[in-house]
Amino acid sequence: MRRRSALFAPASNPALVLKALASAADEVIIDLEDAVALDAKEVARAAVVDILTTQQVRPRGQVAVRVNAAGTAWHEADLRAIAALSKPPGSIVLPKVEGPEDVVACFDLLEDAGASNGAARDIRAQVLIESARGVAHVREIAGSSGRLMSLAIGYADLAADLGTRSDIAAAAWLPVQVSVLVAARAHGLLALDGPHLAIADLAGLRERAAFLAQLGFDGKWAIHPSHLEPVHAAFTPSDAEVEQARVVLDALDAAASVGAGAVALDGMMVDEAVAAAARRTLSRAGEKA
Structure with a gap:
């Protein structure tokens, strides 16, 4: 299946999740991490379970859930809730991955939590590279498991970790983009660009998406439905x-x-x-x- 676009929706807002699921996005990522306030984590997790259990949603391969990062108070509970679903999402998005051990630990936990659930064994993972350590170890991360599906770049957290100014020219990210692309291709993974954070800047989005498509990336994350058309246009061959x-x-x-x-x-x-x-x-x- 194509992954030209992956549209984010906060798990704490079920109405937005359902709207995203009905959109033209190639994939919908239900977010339990950054888009959910700290005091709403448990409620958001319960909402994900309810939606994936009771709603008529997309095929599994078109739905992912971004869990909270390893080391947080919610990470294990997120994974256990997903592994227990009779129809779990096709993949989980692992944020702030910094080494292959993070991926291995995630799958170990999924295996333990879903030991009696055959469907859980098919859950794959998408990795977010969003720290200096993650970039430094991206090749080892990409080769850490045969159940990985894609690598993606999280620019906001990466910029904060590196001390990079938010208004830096987009071209300055080229070394990171190439590193992620090479690691992905070396291990048969998809390479996805992070979202364009300026929601109303569709011209900038078109330009950036077109460049990443030419570079070789497979698609781009989106944080608003208006971003889907420009992203699809960039990553769909003429x-x-x-x-x-x-x-x-x-x-x-x-x-x-x-x-x-x-x-x-x-x-x-x-x-x-x-x-x-x-x-x-x-x-x-x-x-x-």
């Missing part, structure tokens, strides 16, 4: 790109039928590396290669 991908794959299939591994196409040499890019284009368009 009709021309899709058609060119089909032409490339057809040409290579024809070459393979006569024992050739490469072929000239429109004056350019096309080989398996170009084919891999073509397959990724079709995947991003929601098609099978």
Whole structure:
């Protein structure tokens, strides 16, 4: 499934969660962490359980829950509540991951909590990289479990940890973005960009999303429904790109039928590396290669 967009909704506001679930977002992330006040954590957790138990929601793979970070008073209870669900979300989002041990401990807890629940064994995890330690250990984190699904960048917490000014140019984040992208690709994970925090700045969102799509990211988190259209536009290949991908794959299939591994196409040499890019284009368009 495509992950062009992941729309956040605070678990403490069930009405917003239901609105998000009815949106066009590729994925909805129900948030138990930063979007929930400290004195509302238990109520928010109960609301998540109620929604995922009683409401007609999306397929599991299109719903995730961001739990509170390891070391907080709510982390274990969040994981145990999710593991106990007969229809748990397809994944959990782990914030503030700083090393592979954080991922391992999470899955160990899920296994313990869901020992009698077969559905819990299929829960995957998405990792938020939002500290200096997380960036420093991103490759080990990416390889820590076969049940990981994606890496994402949390810019606000990362900036605070690094001491980076909030008004820094977007291009300054390129080294972090490349590090996360390389780690994700090395371990077969999705690479997702963090949300655009300026809700009304749709022009800035379009520009940033387009750049990250060109860089190779798979999608971007969104904090408002108005962000979905610009994000989808950036991370959905154009009709021309899709058609060119089909032409490339057809040409290579024809070459393979006569024992050739490469072929000239429109004056350019096309080989398996170009084919891999073509397959990724079709995947991003929601098609099978």
